[in-house]
Amino acid sequence: MKKRLLAITMAALMGCSLMACSSGSSETKTDTSSKAEESKDSESKADESKADAGEKKDAKNFKVGMVTDVGGVNDGSFNQSAWEGLQKAQKELGIQAKYVESKTDADYIPNIETLVDDDYDLIICIGYQLADALKTEAEANPDKKFAIVDDSSIKLDNVACLMFEQAQASYLVGYVAGKTTKSNTVGLVIGMSTDTMNEFGYGYLAGVKDANKDATILQNNVNSFADTGAGKTAANNMVANKADVIFHAAGGTGLGVIDGCKEAGIWAIGVDSDQSKVAPKTILTSAMKRVDIAVYDEAKAALDGEYKSGVKTYTLKDGGVDIAPTTDNLDPELLKEVEGVKADIISGKTVVPKVKADFEAKYGDIYELD
Structure with a gap:
């Protein structure tokens, strides 16, 4: 009788052990499967992003936003020229356009984040003073396209640097x-x-x-x-x-x-x-300094699926810089x-x-x- 009880006890213990092993194996498998799925998702999104870069977008749903520096959009100069270029793109290309005005340096990151959160397709920062803020946001949002005027220090796949002679x-x-x-x-x-x-x-x-x-x-x-x-x-x-x-x-x-x-x-x-x-x-x-041309060109390139990161420089030869066409006083x-x-x-x-x-x-x- 004692031998039978011992055998039954041993069998029960072995059964519990097997169940525990089986349970541990199942959790590990599920975990591995989940990571594999996430990896596939990430690769899929990356592939979609690459494919997206080469496709022409629907203009009426395509949004381009710009962030001014502290000079403001009515500075009669740099920021105003940029906004005029974006307004031209809105009129001629049919895109949606918006600017966010910075009053102080502390506004740069929140302003960029506003456009990111509103799912803008291209975000253009006006002036080298926004470089640090843009780099932070571009690194945090690799699926978003950015551009900056007057800074060539950012070496990221999702940042275009618009420079001038x-x-x-x-x-x-x-x-x-x-x-x-x-x-x-x-x-x-x-x-x-x-x-x-x-x-x-x-x-x-x-x-x-x-x-x-x-x-x-x-x-x-x-x-x-x-x-x-x-x-x-x-x-x-x-x-x-x-x-x-x-x-x-x-x-x-x-x-x-x-x-x-x-x-x-x-x-x-x-x-x-x-x-x-x-x-x-x-x-x-x-x-x-034709910031208006550069902003327009960048909006059009992004809309047409031809956005490219890296440095683009405008010169006297291509009309990117020049003396003003108004010559009444000369x-x-x-x-x-x-x-x-x-x-x-x-x-x-x-x-x-x-x-x-x-x-x-x-x-x-x-x-x-x-």
Whole structure:
């Protein structure tokens, strides 16, 4: 009897052991299966994303949003030009378009996230100041397409970097300033001293000096793209020191520069867009940086399934930078000279300096805003 009870007990224990093993094996299998399914899903989504990149989208359901820098959408310059390009895309391509305005640096990430959460197909950030925020969001949302103006530091598969040879445009207006000044004193106001903004400076100073080697160039870094009061003060100080032509590359701050020039009755030179409409009798010309074209091109490429990450650079040769088409205040003979200067830049005969070493090799240490 004892032997029978022992046998039954052993059998029961073995049965429990087998059930426990069977249960553990089942959980592991389910877990592995789940991971395999997730892996397949991930690969499938990646494949769909690649396929999606090459397909033309339905325009009426295609959404492109832009985030301004602190200069705001009505800066009469950089951000406004970008928005005009996106509005053109909306009108001509039939897409949906929206901008989100940044008041401070702290708005950049929340503004980008707003467009991500609203499922925008392409999100364009206007200005290098948004680079860190964009990189953070692009890494967190690899399935979203992004673009940024004036920054080429982000090396991600879902970020397009839209760059410009702005030194070429500022060289042209510098040449105009050097030929136009009567006092032999001109001014330069920039919003901030960065690599991008300094390209404007090097180009302008080089143009002035090549047109008029005796010209004095007053320089001021305002450290803001949204302080019209500081812009006007900078212009007033230059007027007090006999400047009769002042170029600004300062976004919204530049509206103050233009106002100061208007009150003093001297020439102002605009930037990014044709700013003649801001003050028709004050704006001599403008250094065009066609952010509007770049934004339009990027929206169209994304809509057509031709979006590409990486750097795209706009130049004088392709019309991405230029002198403004409004020429009411320019001498016709000077315009002819400018056309010759443009041809020399495009052909490579004239090489416009963009960096400090190249500038100083020819003109010396006269740039004061580094």
